[in-house]
Amino acid sequence: MKFEIVSKELKDNTLPTHPGELIADEIEFAEMPLEEAAKKLGISTAELKLLINAEIPITRQVAQNADKLFNLESGMLLKLQADRDEMTSKIKVFNDFSIFSEKLHDKNFDIILSNLQKVLFKQRKPVMA
Secondary structure, eight states, X not given: OOOOOOOHHHHTTOXXXXXXXXXXXXXXXXXXXXXXXXXXXXXXXXXXXXXXXXXXXXXXXXXXXHHHHHOOOHHXXXXXXXXXXXXXXXXXXXXXXXXXXXXXXXXXXHHHHHXXXXXXXXXXXXXXX
């Protein structure tokens, strides 16, 4: 049995924004060389390239330095990273169970997988102001 992912994020094949994307935008807007930005953020140029390509997570120190350098709220950057990490974990759990279920061809695992999908990717209700 094949499952269709019900989460909008997964249907669009997207994850929450990586904070490195915002930092990349700010670097570009400031027309700042990567080497200079890396130095001011307290990381190597290689680490900055990994960060802006969403290959490594942002750290608290880099978020704080980005706040000072670009006026990007460090708490927001860390929340974006946490949201992305959470969704990545949910996708991994779901995919691992999907593969396991397919290998067993077991109807009970199909039911478990269906319920897992509902729990992991339930739609969050908007918070009313």
